[in-house]
Structure formats: C-alpha cells, structure tokens
Amino acid sequence: MSSPRIIAISNQKGGVGKTTTAINLGAALSERGLRVLLIDCDPQANATSGLGVNSKALEASIYDVVVLGRPLLEIAIALEHVPGMTLIPSTVGLAGAELELAELPLRESRLRLALDGVADFDYVLLDTPPSLGLLTVNCLVAADAMLIPLQCEYYALEGLTLLTHTQSLVRQALNPSLRLEGIVLTLFDPRTVLSSQVVAEVRRQFGDQAYETVVPRSVRLSEAPSHGIPITQYDPTGRGAVAYRALAEELVTRNSPVAA
Ligand code: ADP
Ligand code: MG
Numbered sequence: 001m002s003s004p005r006i007i008a009i010s011n012q013k014g015g016v017g018k019t020t021t022a023i024n025l026g027a028a029l030s031e032r033g034l035r036v037l038l039i040d041c042d043p044q045a046n047a048t049s050g051l052g053v054n055s056k057a058l059e060a061s062i063y064d065v066v067v068l069g070r071p072l073l074e075i076a077i078a079l080e081h082v083p084g085m086t087l088i089p090s091t092v093g094l095a096g097a098e099l100e101l102a103e104l105p106l107r108e109s110r111l112r113l114a115l116d117g118v119a120d121f122d123y124v125l126l127d128t129p130p131s132l133g134l135l136t137v138n139c140l141v142a143a144d145a146m147l148i149p150l151q152c153e154y155y156a157l158e159g160l161t162l163l164t165h166t167q168s169l170v171r172q173a174l175n176p177s178l179r180l181e182g183i184v185l186t187l188f189d190p191r192t193v194l195s196s197q198v199v200a201e202v203r204r205q206f207g208d209q210a211y212e213t214v215v216p217r218s219v220r221l222s223e224a225p226s227h228g229i230p231i232t233q234y235d236p237t238g239r240g241a242v243a244y245r246a247l248a249e250e251l252v253t254r255n256s257p258v259a260a
Contacts, residue, residue, distance in 0.1 A: 004037065004121040005255055007181055008143035012166075013159045014130035017149040017186030019046040020221055021247075022127035024240070027230030028248035030084030034122040037076070040090035041111070041139055042129040043097075048089040051079060052228020061091040066110045066138060067100050072118060082230060086121070094135070101134040108134065108174055112142035132166050140170045145181035147251075150202060152188045152195040152214075157202070182254070184247060186215040213247040216240070 009022045019042070026036045040047040041062055045055040055061070064070040065088070077087045101107045115124065126139040140146060146167065150156045164180075171178050183206055189195045202210045215221075216239050224234035231240040 003119055004035075004124045005145070006115065006124040006126065006143045007251075008126040008128055008136075008139040008146045009149065010126075010128045010136065010139065010146045010163065011148050011150065011159065012130055012132045012136070012163060013151075016151040016156075017184075017215065018130075019050060019127050020225075021147070021149050021184065021186065021215070021244075022047050022125050023050050023225070024221070024231045024244040025247055025251070026085055026123075026125050027082055027232045028241075028244040029123055029252070030082060031232055031245070032248060032252070034084065034252075035120060036085045037088065037118070037121040037124045038085060039072075039088040039111075039124065039126050041094075041126055041135050042090055043092055043095035043135075044129070045090040045092065045094075046225065047127040048087065048091075050225030050228065051085075051087055051230070052081065053077060053079075053087060053089050055089055055091045058089055058091055061089050061094060063091065063094045063097050065114045066135075067097050067104070069110075069114075072114045081228075082233075098131075098133045098135060101138070108137050108141050111138040112175075115142050132162070136166075137170065137174075140167065140178060141175045143175070143178060145179040147181040148183045149186045149215075150183050150198075152185055152198040154194060154198075156198055157205070180209055181251070182209050182211045184211045184213065184215065187217045188214045189217045211247065211250055213243060213250050215243045215247070 026038045030036045048055045060075040079085045128136045128139045218240040220235040221240040224231045
C-alpha cells in the first residue's frame, strides 16, 4: 500500500479560494475514482460546513487529533454524498489550538505524526487557516507539497514572498522535502484587464510552477457550499466544475511518476 500524497492548500491571505479549492479539487479527484482525505485545519470550519457537515453538532474534530493526540481516523467522516471523499472536520474550538499547541511537545509536528501510517488514500488535502501560525506550520510540516491559490487581483503577489519565506524556514528546520506543488490562479474575471495581467505576471515569475488551469470567478462556485455539496454536483457542467476537473487532471498528471 503506497502512502498518500499530502498537499497543503496554503496562502496566509483569506478569501483567495483555499477552501473552495480544497472542496472542489477534492471532489474532482474523487470523481476520478481516487480516494481523498480532506482535513479541515481552519477554525472557521468552512470546508466542513461547505461539505454539508454541521460543525456545531460535532463531538470531535481535528482539535482532538492535534491537541489531544486522538487517532485521526477515529474521527473521520465518510461523506456518503461525495463517494470517495472522507472529511476530518473542524470546529470553532480549533481556534484555541493555536495557543495550546505552543505549550505542547513536538508542537510543529503533531499533524504529521497523526498522519503517519494513514495509507488508504491517494490524496490528503489540508485546508489551512489564513495565518502563518502553528496550525499552518503543522500543515506545512505534514505536507509533501503546497498548492497556493492566488486570487487574480492587484495585491495577489505581495503576500507570496512571505509565504515562500515561511516555506523555506519550514524546509530548513522541519520538513526538508516540502515542495511547491504549484500556484493556482483563482477568481479570474475575463472581463477585467487586471485579471489577465495578474495571470501573465504570475506566469512570467513562476513559469510552469503556475498551473495552466485558471479557476474563473463563478457565482455557482460561491453558492455550492450553502447547499453542502461540491461544484461537481451543484453545477456539474458549469465553468467552475470544468475548471476544478481540469485542475484535478493537471495535479494527477504532475504527480504521476510516468509523466513525460
Ligand atoms: P479562503 O479559504 O482562501 O479564505 P474561500 O475559498 O473561502 O477562500 O473563498 C472566499 C470567498 O470567495 C467565498 O465566499 C467563496 O465562496 C468565494 N469564491 C471562492 N472562489 C470563487 C470563485 N472561483 N468564484 C466565485 N466565488 C468564489
Ligand atoms: Mg478557507
């Protein structure tokens, strides 16, 4: 049994499409028959609620795993309405973890340890909070690679320096094998010149580290979470679903050992 690829979907900025990407990339991967474990590491629990799980009613969450050391799979929720996808949920209680982790042994590696030996998945996607605190550091230490959603807006590139700096610190001190999976441009609006300029600038700076797939701004993508289902089901043939399927295809190709 091979171990899963662990991908942290990371950007310390909020509102760039991390959670939307975690849910819909995950759903598109599972549509291909791949087994996906989505771990909601954000106290805002948007990935949890966006997949139709009421975080207020939960008895356990990722908090129990990273702070209390409970085995990860004990609290896993197999999503019956998204076959192939399993969720480790979050609750607001996770907000306290940021401070509590600081006092614990192996405070940066607790998620990595929890994922040790978890084998029955092809991909583990980590939806990270919009900060560079210990929860995010735990994600970067646990991950093989980070996928960075970047909103097509003027300030998009500014925060990237900080993020790549954090990545190099984590690599130096804690996880030398952390790779940059890629940058995925999100919230692309073809009607604005600015959107196209951001795409061009990111391609210029990052070459093929920028994914070819660009996720368009689509009202359907923002509506789907309130129905608790991914875009692949909410609007299966729309632009958002098409984009996330293309992103899944690209990710799988890039991670395939036989890729040309
Ligand atoms: P993050 O997790 O980085 O904070 P989200 O994925 O929650 O970002 O996205 C922020 C907001 O933008 C949410 O309301 C979400 O529904 C919306 N959104 C994200 N991606 C798109 C998109 N491609 N088109 C339209 N709305 C989007
Ligand atoms: Mg989010």
